Amino acid sequence: MNSCNKCRDSSVIELRYSGQSLCATCFIKLFEQRVRKTIRRNRFFNPGDKIAVALSGGKDSIVVLYLLKKLSKKFPDSRVFAITIDEGVRDRNFEIAKSICDQLGVEHHIFSFQKEFGVTLDEILEKSKNLENPAPPCSYCGVFRRYLLNKKARELGATKLATGHNLDDVVQTALMNFIRGDLKRFVWGISKDEKFVPRITPLRECPEEEVELYAQLFDLEVNPNSCIYREMSFRSIIGKIADSLEEKHPGTRFQILRSVDELGPIMRKSYESDKNRMKVNRCTICGELTSGTICKVCELRMELGIR
Ligand SMILES: [Zn+2]
Ligand SMILES: [Zn+2]
Structure with a gap:
């Protein structure tokens, strides 16, 4: 490879979107600056925050935990801790998640589908096969996992819930929302209800391959396997399209992100003027948040015959 454009050391990465080659030191500096800027601009971390x-143990969530823990020293009275959801999928293990928490001195809480819902994801998927129109695995998993994360984060006193979503994830989600005509999802997450723990995504401006390199450079042990069900999802199809766009037109991902960020406030304004669309209710069965009368989790449990 070439030498670093900033210091002439040997480079470890070429950023095609900016035409820069960087050495390890200059890359780490750029990566951390970008994350700090994202956090500052979006007010993701404030003094007193319990994050x-x-x-999951994958590279993204490990890097987020590592960076937030490091940053937490700058915010008085703040705390960073970790929540792992054990979906009960074959071959998943949480040793890597446990070990990074030990290394960083971070409190670690594990909650399982089995204990909280009485069934594992594999069992949920087995039951869903009896339905007329079963949804793809990732949508069941996502509904149950997000429900549990919000509920447990709130019960543990969190003021924010941080996820490892990187630039590629944000781009995929945006494209999926567009294709499905589901624009209200661009404003989901601004609900001010006391039962909702606001989400933060410190890596939203970091391309996937850069998160991977950052984890490698710090020797962070990560679980290399993504979920076995992911390949079957709509997201993975969209991901391939986004990758080929980026390959042919470097910088596409950042351009899509810019569109997302411009669209957000416009959509918010339009939805806020329409009170009915922004309304959140309490599920009449479990008391968690829903836009209707029964939340998605309770609805699915009834549908699948899970007590
Ligand atoms: Zn350099
Ligand atoms: Zn419910």
Whole structure:
């Protein structure tokens, strides 16, 4: 590879979107500056914040935990801790999540589908096969996992819930929302209800391959396997399209992110003027948040015959 454009050391990465080659030191500096800027601009971290990090053990969530823990020294009276959801999928293990929490001295809480819902994800998927129109695995998993993360983060006193979503994830989500005509999802997450723990995504401006390199450079042990069900999802199809766009037109991901960020406030304004669309209710069965009368989790449990 070439030498670093900033200091002439040997480079470890070429950023095609900016035409820069960087050495390890200059790359780490750029990466951390970018994350700090994202956090500052979006007010993701304030003094007194108790931040729960959704820790799967993959590279993204490990890097988020590592960076937030490091940053927490700058915010008086703040706390960073980790929540892991054990969906009960074959071959998943949480040793890596446990070990990073030990290393960083972070409190770690694990909650399982089995204990909280009485069934594992594998069992949920087995039951869903009896339905007329079963949804793809990731949508069941997502509904149950997000429900549990919000509920447990709140019960543990979190003021924010941090997830590892990187630039590629944000771009995929945006494209999926567009294709499905589901624009209200661009404003989801601004609900001010006391039962809702606001989400933060410190890596939203970091391309996936850069998160991976950052984890490698710090020797952070990460779980290399993504979920076995992911390949079957709509997201993975969209991901391939986004990758090929980026390949042919470097910088596409950042351009899509800019569109998302411009669209957000416009959509918010339009939805806020329409009170009915922004209304949040309490599920009449479990008391958690819903836009209707029964939340998605309770609805699915009834549908699938899970007590
Ligand atoms: Zn350099
Ligand atoms: Zn419910």
